[in-house]
Amino acid sequence: MKEKTIKIATAYGILKIGDTDLDVSVLDNGDRVITHSAVFRTLGREPRGNARIDQIPAFMDEKNLQSSISSDLQCLIKRVPYNKE
Template identity: 35%
Template structure:
């Protein structure tokens, strides 16, 4: 199981989302950071869900969101199992999962189909989406975890080796 070598927090104004870089080079948005960042502290109750892939977070399976969720989101919804730097088992998502989920909520809000309890998620999603539009999610994760320093050192080392 991959282990986090670098951990950090993405900042989107007052919204914080925990991220990590794993020992295999994979970047992840932690599941807990993802949920807290979007304002989902616990699963919604009393909702009507549709059948979805086994790894789609429950709050995305609400019937009103179904028209806004495409196959591309299902394709990247698989959870990534890893160990934190402290060795604790954790789950996360690929970096491109966050902007896709934000897009679902932004489009659903514009269509006027969200329930009152989903507006906070949509507002947070809009803040995150605006900032992600300006920058690559993987680059932001590298900066939040200080991994860009390692990556730059590796790039220089590889360039030096090629010149030999």
Template identity: 35%
Template sequence: MPQATHEGVLQFGTLEIEVAVLDNGQRVITQSGLMMGLGRIRPPTGRQYYRSGAHLPAFLTVQSLKPFIGEDLVTIANQTEFRTKQGVKAFGYAPDFLPKVCEVFARAQHAGVLKATQHSIASRTQIIAEQLERSCMMRLIDEATSYQEIRKTQRNTYRSEE
């Protein structure tokens, strides 16, 4: 099971989403960080939190969002199981999962099909989407975890070996 080597928090205004870089170089958005960042109060409980079929978080499986969820989102919804730096088992999503979730809520809001309980998530995803328009998700994770320093060192090492 991969181990987190770097952990951090993405800041989107007042919203915070936990992220990590794993020992295999993979960047992840933690499941708990995603849920808390989107205002989902109930903490996730790993894979049991998902309904059968697509491995989407429960808040994305509501009927009103179904027309806005493409196969690309379903494909990247699979979680990565990993251990935090403290050794605790955790789950994470690929970096491109968050922008896709933002797109779903933007399209659903534009279509006027969001339920009252979904407006808070839509507001949060709009804040996140606005910042993501200006920055690459991978770069944001690297900056939040201080991994960009490791990446620079690795790049310089590779150049000197050439």
């Protein structure tokens, strides 16, 4: 069985888009991620931990959004577990 390795965040910053500041991190493999709580905060919602639909981030799992999420978008959006350095 393949072991799942947890990535480590090695850098942190703010991504400014218009009037919105998003908390972002760079992982030890070079991947850049936007934090879960930053997306919820930007949408004006309280963060919640568990997605109701497997492999769909919690901020995108509302039933009324599902018809707008293409298979191409599903391939790009994924939850990436990581630890702070």
